[in-house]
Amino acid sequence: MSKLEMDIIQDFITECKLSGHMSKNTTKSYQCDLNKLQEYLDEQNITEVSRVTEKVLKDHLTRLSEKGYSPATIARNIVSIKALFKHLVKEKYVNLDASENLVAPKVELPKVNVLTRKQIEDLMNMPDTRTAKGQRDSAMLELMYATGIKVSELVAVKVSDIDMQLGNIECRNEKKDRVIPFDKRTKEVIQRYLQDGRRHLIKSTDEELLFINYQGEPMSRQGVWKLVKNYAGRADIRVPITPEALRHSFAAHLVERGADIEAVQLMMGHVSPVSTVRYARENRDYLRDVYDRTH
Known part of the structure; x- marks a missing residue:
């Protein structure tokens, strides 16, 4: 990406920091994950955000998997990418959300004991x-x-x-x-x-x-x-x-009552939203909806 395009990502991170609605750990996660995306786009000589298609994003995630990143890390990267594209659409940098159809890999987490x-x-x-x-x-x-x-x-x-x-x-x-x-x-x-x-x-x-x-x-x-x-x-x-x-x-x-994942994450003190995801894992469609609305 050109310097101007790189500023788009940094502007998003700055907005996250100033919003007051996001934890420092979540902002750091976004920064780390989007830096990886930036590196991949540089390798592919993609200099305009309009050229970042769904295929480009999927190829980037495949590359992360090939490098040995865990499903949990890749799932977190998808959350960060979705958050970025939600921002890009909102600010009219792009018309379509290239991350819309990205699906996180299954993350196996220890089963938790939940009372009725x-x-x-x-x-x-x-x-x-x-x-x-x-x-x-x-x-x-x-x-x-x-x-x-x-x-x-x-x-x-x-x-x-x-x-x-x-x-x-x-x-x-x-x-x-x-x-x-x-x-x-x-x-x-x-x-x-x-x-x-x-x-x-x-x-x-x-x-x-x-x-x-x-x-x-x-x-x-x-x-x-x-x-x-x-x-x-x-x-x-x-x-x-x-x-x-x-x-x-x-x-x-x-989560059952419809609370946003990030809100639960903040109250639980989870560093990664992946830890909070376990509480909604029985309903994949619901989980996706919560993620879309939250990020």
């Missing part, structure tokens, strides 16, 4: 909220399902991380901080725990952590695991269940 909504409801009803422990356990279960946070993140949540007015939680981990909203029901459960149950568990009013155990010490990941397993047994949920099942169920139910 009835199983979730039964689980949430198990804690005895007349007790301090029950109020704490109810708040933990609700927060895990309502936000999809990991156990390691849950046990590290501080009271100051919860914004009751806005209804969201600031989640911190080693990769990236993120803010996740939660619903009215979860807000009410947390509010009850903060106003009543928690004060019976803490040893000091200076305690920063939201969730603590009987001894007034931080909850452990193993403690949360046992808690979830115990309530699952009492709810007669006979499928294997761990705290991760609540995280997966959160994402799966959001």
